[in-house]
Amino acid sequence: MTGRPTSRPAEPVALVAAGAVTPLGADLDAFWSGLVTGTDGISMIERFRVDDLRVGRGGEIKKLRVSPQGRHAGCRATLLLLAAADDLRARTVIDAEPERVAVVLGTALGGVEQLERALAPGGRPRQAAAALYDSPAHALARALGARGPVLTIGTACAAGATALGTGADLLRAGAVDVVIAGGYDGLCRFVMRGFDALRSLTRERVRPFDRRRSGLLLGEAAALVLMTREGWTKGPKLGRLLGHASASDGSHIAAPDPHGRGLEFAIRGALDEAALAPADVDFVSAHGTGTPLNDRIEAEVLSRTLGGRAAEVPVNSIKGALGHSMGAAAALEAVMCLLASRDGVVPHTLGLEEPDPACPLDHVMGSPRAARPRISLSTSLGFGGCNAALVLEGTES
Amino acid sequence: MSGSAVAAVAVLTGWGQGIEALPDDAARAAAGRAVIPMGRPALESERFRRATRECLLGVAAVDALLREADLSRDVVKGSSTALFYVTCAAYGASNQAFVVADALRQGQGSTLHFPYTAPSAMAGEVAIEFGLTGPYGILIGGPPATIDALWQATRLLASGRCERALVLAVETFEECAALYARGRWLVRRPLVEATACALLVPGTMSARYDAPRAPSALEALARARAGETLACAPLIALALAGNGREGESVSVTGEWRGRRAGLSWQ
DSSP: OOSOOOSOOOOOEEEEEEEEEBTTBSSHHHHHHHHHHTOOOOEEOOSSOOTTSSOOEEBOOSOOOOOGGGTTTOOHHHHHHHHHHHHHHTTOOOOSOGGGEEEEEEOSSTTHHHHHHHHSTTOOHHHHHHTSTTHHHHHHHHHHTOOSOEEEEOOGGGHHHHHHHHHHHHHHTTSOSEEEEEEEEOOOHHHHHHHHHTTOBOSSOOOTTBTTOOOBOBBOEEEEEEEEETTSSOSOOSEEEEEEEEEEOOSOSSSOOTTOHHHHHHHHHHHHHHTOOGGGOOEEEOOOOSOHHHHHHHHHHHHHHHGGGTTTSEEEOSHHHHOBOGGGHHHHHHHHHHHHHHHTEEOOOTTOOSBOTTSOSEEOOSSOEEOOOSEEEEEEEETTTEEEEEEEEEOOO | OOEEEEEEEEEEETTEESGGGOOSOHHHHHTTOSEEOOOOOOOOOGGGSSOOHHHHHHHHHHHHHHHHHTOOHHHHOBTTEEEEEEESSTTHHHHHHHHHHHHTTOGGGHHHHGGGGSHHHHHHHHHHHHTBOSBEEEEESSHHHHHHHHHHHHHHHHTTSOSEEEEEEEEOOGGGHHHHHHOTTTSOSSEEOEEEEEEEEEESBOEEEEOOSSOOHHHHHHHHHHOBOGGGHHHHHHHHTTTTOTTOOEEEEEEETTEEEEEEEO
16 A cells, blocks of 8 residues: 555544553553653552562552442452543543443453452352453443443454444444443453463563563553544544554464564555555554564564655654553553644653664654654554554644 | 345354254253363364364364355455454363463463463464454454454445455353352353354345344244353354345344344345
């Protein structure tokens, strides 16, 4: 796709407001100010046992505000979602019939921490039910009073992007009037043990696209966006979702396709849905995990798809600041794109100091860059060969 | 053509292969058994040496579908075929095994087994086996999640973003039977392990997605004959309807956790 696309654009969908809870702070403002000021959200994990693991650090949220609705939740993932929902509702009103409000969430882990508890001595039946991966989404829907469709997207670490895309499809089809979409995942022993065993976690700092990068660190977060059809709500909006696509690698269970073909298919599909060309892209929010393989392949794909402009389109990754927040990552990155447009500043990639020559992109490094991207591309990859891309349009404040 | 049609559906359950194997009354046929299990498919490939039973069941369902539709693997290979994978609980066995191994400090297998705890691993194995590199979706939930997947497949077909779509569901229960015994309010009995796959192609029928208040006759029939198959139920219902082939109206519904979804081809 080097020329202008010929397809008719999909109906844009308004992203009205967002709410979040991240290792950088308790709400969206803390997330954004933390990114812009270069705050490091990585710390020693304290909430569960890590002393027998190679790496015991991650983006753990130390103080989580528990709303009255969450006092009996018990499940960390649900508590994260409820905290993000509180933040969202402080910024906007869900103004639709309950039956016309959908909840669409991406996750890599669902309520799996509850399985650890259910299988422990004295484990309770309710914990077993809460261990199902769709349980936190249903808990959020109940808390919001949403009685429309409740969807859980399981495309691993690309799930947050697919959730936003699926939410847009529900709106375009007229199936609902409001969608609360986003992603979440909590840190727990289960996932730390797994990634530790895979030797994917770095003992150093996370350095996306750096020549010294040696792996990722995990983080926990939840991010929610209120989406409507254009014109449904009046007043200021964060921006618009113009295009989305998801694609399979069909290559390997735990590693990306060596040529990044699935990611490229997703990027081209998202641009096609938006009826935009690579030349229209002003900014790329990369998946940028800090693993040697992911960053090289992603850089190669971006170079191919952006063509001659690859060296002049700003690219960042926020995983150096937060860790990899799995199901929440893509939703947070989409919100970051829109905040960059709003405020005219692109956060830098924390941990990136010596760009890898194998990743020849226009990295935003060292300090934030004054820029006001109109069209952003956000890319995501996940376990099982999942890929997703979003094309977003920001609005000035 | 801006519509879609269900070209074929393959069904494998704890009762046997195809809808012909389903009893008239699953509850009576279960004779008190809580779970009607399926065996591990005997697939020869060395690549499947570490794959979990649920992965192999997914591969077996797509193979059965291709036989049913008289298609070669080459037809579905590539980026023109979309894959939607749905499950409510098939990741439970691998999740439980990983938690138990960690608790017992049996860390040796973790490197190999952890990737298979992800629901996306099951879809990934199917995508690898059949060379599927097109549009991709994974939904987690009960019957409404499968209806959502069917609906998304119809949208992709209608917009020309794929030439065909596979909607695959897998449910396994045996390894976690003790947990399900503790969560009786959530799932009905008997729990019947199942895998099913539908092939959707462009057609002339339009698909309407809605939230009906009552179950369709097909939903009740599928439950009565197959038992509780969670995400597989709407695909079994489609098979019982004669695949909802071109020209025949068909409506599938499903309920889970108090929410109902429906999809009608008209």
